[in-house]
Amino acid sequence: MKKTKIGVISFEHMHAVSYTNVLLKMHGVELSGVADNDNSRGNEMAARFNTNYYSDYRELLETDVDGVIICTNNKLHTPVTVDAANAGKNILVEKPFAVSCEDANIMLDVCRKNSVKIMAAFPLRFNQAAINAKKMIENGEIGKILCITGINHGKLPSGWFLDKKLAGGGAVMDHTVHVADLMRWYTNSEVKTVYAESGALIHNKGIDDCGILSIEFENGVFGTIDTSWAHHKNYTIWPEIYMEIIGTDGVIVLDAYKQAQRIYTEEKIYDDVWGSDGNKGLIQEFVEVLRTGKEPLVTGIDGARAMEIALAAYKSSESHKVENIIYN
DSSP, X not given: OOOEEEEEEOOSSTHHHHHHHHHHTSTTEEEEEEEOSSHHHHHHHHHHTTOOEESSHHHHHXXXXXXXXXXXOGGGHXXXXXXXXXXXXXXXXXXXXXXXXXXXXXXXXXXHHTTOOEEEOOGGGGOHHHHHHHHHHHTTTTOSEEEEEEXXXXXXXXXXXXXXXXXXXXXXXXXHHHHHHHHHHHHTOOEEEEEEEEEOOSSOSSSOOEEEEEEEETTSOEEEEEEEEEEXXXXXXXXEEEEEEXXXXXXXXXXXXXXXXXXXXXXXXXXXEOSOOHHHHHHHHHHHHHHHOOOOSSBHHHHHHHHHHHHHHHHHHHHTSOEEOOOO
């Protein structure tokens, strides 16, 4: 069987390491190279994963790779996607999809023009607990969905994550999109209005580190998203995804990272997650897209829609009013 060749563009985002580790364990997949504009980091990762290093990602795009995984800072998602699409490479892009609606539209348009598949990096779609909830909803086990509450809390990141120009926002941008995407998936509906409050209330870093959204879907379902970087540095687990899906006939409680073993050492206490690996499922889906040409389970449109909800939340936080989302 012909090997599927994949390149990784940038290790600015921490998830790039996890994705690359998955690639190396997959049968029939070749890590053709890594690109990074930071020479020290790029050489380190190329040596770590025993592959070729390119200081300019456009040189990687000139090779015969079938697809690329883009893990730059959020601002660079758009120009790198444009170059990759014009080179005919299929794309998996880290979340959030982009930092503006204009950038997202540019990305979607260039992929359509070049008949390139673009997939959004939402590994929670491949978390077994999230999948089980989707099956229960589709089987009618809780009746008609009335409302959904969602929580995504984590620790304070560093570096470019705290630069609004590069990240597009703080915790609201970083953490809203995961929960928003699951809610869209579960309801099969788009969000029509958002009311949100957010602020730099915890870490004093000059960027929002917490926020709460009240949203209404076109089909009448209501939702709330509680998003923050509230976990302190010694908190036992980095991610926390918790949802309650309330229907006319029952309630689903979703705790995505419940399968964890708490470890106690003299230095620290931490949780080792042993449950389903959403990153593995995400990368397996991308490889299947490259091999078959099928539409990905999580499309670029899904990435753009979740991003638009976060952007509407920022607009509402500034106006202190309910904001409508108008989709292109």
